[in-house]
Amino acid sequence: MDFSPDFLRTWLLPRPLRYFEQVGSTNDVALEWLREGAESGAVVVADEQTQGRGRLGRGWYAPPGTAIMLSVILRPPADAVGRMTMLGAVVVCELIERLGASDVSIKWPNDVRLNGRKVCGILPEAAWSGDELLGVVLGIGLNVRIDFTDTPFAETAISIEPALGRSVTRLSLVMALLTLLQRWERHAASDNLFQAWKRRLSMLGSRVTVNAPDGAVTGTAEDVDATGALLLRLDDGTLRRLIAGDIALGE
Numbered sequence: 001m002d003f004s005p006d007f008l009r010t011w012l013l014p015r016p017l018r019y020f021e022q023v024g025s026t027n028d029v030a031l032e033w034l035r036e037g038a039e040s041g042a043v044v045v046a047d048e049q050t051q052g053r054g055r056l057g058r059g060w061y062a063p064p065g066t067a068i069m070l071s072v073i074l075r076p077p078a079d080a081v082g083r084m085t086m087l088g089a090v091v092v093c094e095l096i097e098r099l100g101a102s103d104v105s106i107k108w109p110n111d112v113r114l115n116g117r118k119v120c121g122i123l124p125e126a127a128w129s130g131d132e133l134l135g136v137v138l139g140i141g142l143n144v145r146i147d148f149t150d151t152p153f154a155e156t157a158i159s160i161e162p163a164l165g166r167s168v169t170r171l172s173l174v175m176a177l178l179t180l181l182q183r184w185e186r187h188a189a190s191d192n193l194f195q196a197w198k199r200r201l202s203m204l205g206s207r208v209t210v211n212a213p214d215g216a217v218t219g220t221a222e223d224v225d226a227t228g229a230l231l232l233r234l235d236d237g238t239l240r241r242l243i244a245g246d247i248a249l250g251e
């Protein structure tokens with residue numbers, strides 16, 4: 001077994017861990033825990049999710065024993081709340097680069113790519129009590145050894161082990177990920193984080209189509225701003241600022 005919840009629990013102290021062999025969604029557990037008053041840095045890990053969530057009602061695929069599914073409770077300062085996707089993406093990029101991978105990039109807004117394919121998805125979700133922000137749950141799904149053959153993701157997804165050609169334990173990955181997260185979290189509002197994110201973006205200068213909430217828009221991905229928004233130069237010369245949406249490379 002390449003994962004030990006008991007080892008992780010001790011290593012994490014004083015921060016608490018909730019571990020599940022099987023759960024609906026680690027983000028749902030963490031959001032509930034946050035509302036019950038969980039401390040910052042509390043971690044939820046599952047070996048399998050039955051209701052793993054992506055954005056916009058999409059699902060997340062990961063058979064048991066093959067991936068990292070984790071949610072961390074954070075209480076970022078107001079100026080860093082909008083930076084949680086950026087934070088997660090930079091942390092995961094550094095993690096994979098430290099394993100020796102060279103082709104690691106970020107597809108705006110929330111995919112980490114290895115060799116041009118999605119290796120990780122990031123899902124930050126905030127919990128509110130009226131107008132008061134209780135905190136944020138940062139959900140991370142990382143493919144370690146998922147066999148995507150005969151799945152709908154065979155051409156678009158990748159896992160760390162086959163890409164690197166060697167085995168890695170999920171325990172060591174989770175510990176390294178949480179260590180990097182703790183290090184970067186304090187600098188979530190900094191220009192350093194923004195630059196670390198921006199230089200890994202794969203599509204600046206390329207022609208892209210973004211499925212924005214109000215419909216698809218095509219243009220050149222000119223830049224990003226410090227909030228993480230994408231600045232898209234439309235064909236009529238105007239600049240459109242997009243804060244969320246899906247991006248499709250090419251026309």
Ligand code: BT5
Binds near residue numbers: 059118123
């Ligand atoms: C994401 O959504 O990429 C965010 C995924 C976050 C998953 C984590 S796991 C721990 C925590 N608990 C949860 O319930 N969720 C978080 P999005 O950008 O909407 O991408 C979802 C899409 O990626 C799906 O519709 C598929 O097309 C594709 N996909 C699903 N599983 C995948 C995988 N393992 N690897 C690569 N692509 C996948």
